[in-house]
Amino acid sequence: MREWSEHYLTSKLGEEEMTSEDRPMCVVSHLDAGGPCRRPATLEVYGLPFCETHGAEAKAGAANEAHDAAADEAERVAQFFEQTHFQNELVLDALYSTPQLFREGGRLDTEERDRLVREAYPLIEERVDAETINWNPGDFTTDAPVDRWGGALWMMHAFMRMAWSRSWLGMEEELEPLRERCAAQFAAALVYSDRKLGTKEQRREARERAARLRTEEEEASR
Numbered sequence: 001m002r003e004w005s006e007h008y009l010t011s012k013l014g015e016e017e018m019t020s021e022d023r024p025m026c027v028v029s030h031l032d033a034g035g036p037c038r039r040p041a042t043l044e045v046y047g048l049p050f051c052e053t054h055g056a057e058a059k060a061g062a063a064n065e066a067h068d069a070a071a072d073e074a075e076r077v078a079q080f081f082e083q084t085h086f087q088n089e090l091v092l093d094a095l096y097s098t099p100q101l102f103r104e105g106g107r108l109d110t111e112e113r114d115r116l117v118r119e120a121y122p123l124i125e126e127r128v129d130a131e132t133i134n135w136n137p138g139d140f141t142t143d144a145p146v147d148r149w150g151g152a153l154w155m156m157h158a159f160m161r162m163a164w165s166r167s168w169l170g171m172e173e174e175l176e177p178l179r180e181r182c183a184a185q186f187a188a189a190l191v192y193s194d195r196k197l198g199t200k201e202q203r204r205e206a207r208e209r210a211a212r213l214r215t216e217e218e219e220a221s222r
């Protein structure tokens, strides 16, 4: 599955392109990402040139979105087949096991994906979205910035995959700056989430500490 996505959505630049004087520069240029990257490209995602760091993030996002979308589509096919009168248990079994293959086969786990986003889009304090800065984790009426920007980034990948795979007037190139904004703001939201809630490790330690205290209290009261 991983090979499929790499072949389908991304490709490494050939040796000739890598050594050519016209070697393309990384496409990343949004101000939220720090302006033009200017590093030479090493790979393409959705047919656009990326440097190694920005490319690793774009590739991971593209693979994750494409595999989840494929899994959803495979699920719909299985449900459709189940409702027809051509039901064959073996075919049904095969159809229902396909979505899981897509989900497991081609996506990075969340922590690895977050690491690549943070690496590709270091924090630029003055570009952080005001709602991220002012986010109050105790206010449950608004979604956390990581969820909002993570969702927006996901949607941008879906639009870009469709634009690119259907050759929609080169739309992926126009969508890319917006995708960069979402990626940079998602990376910033991750940093602010750590600042306001503590890092994942700190939260895990706090939970373990609380559990230990509860056990000690229970034992003491016996």
Ligand SMILES: [Zn+2]
Binding pocket: 026, 027, 028, 037, 038, 039, 050, 051, 052, 053, 054, 055
């Ligand atoms: Zn770059």
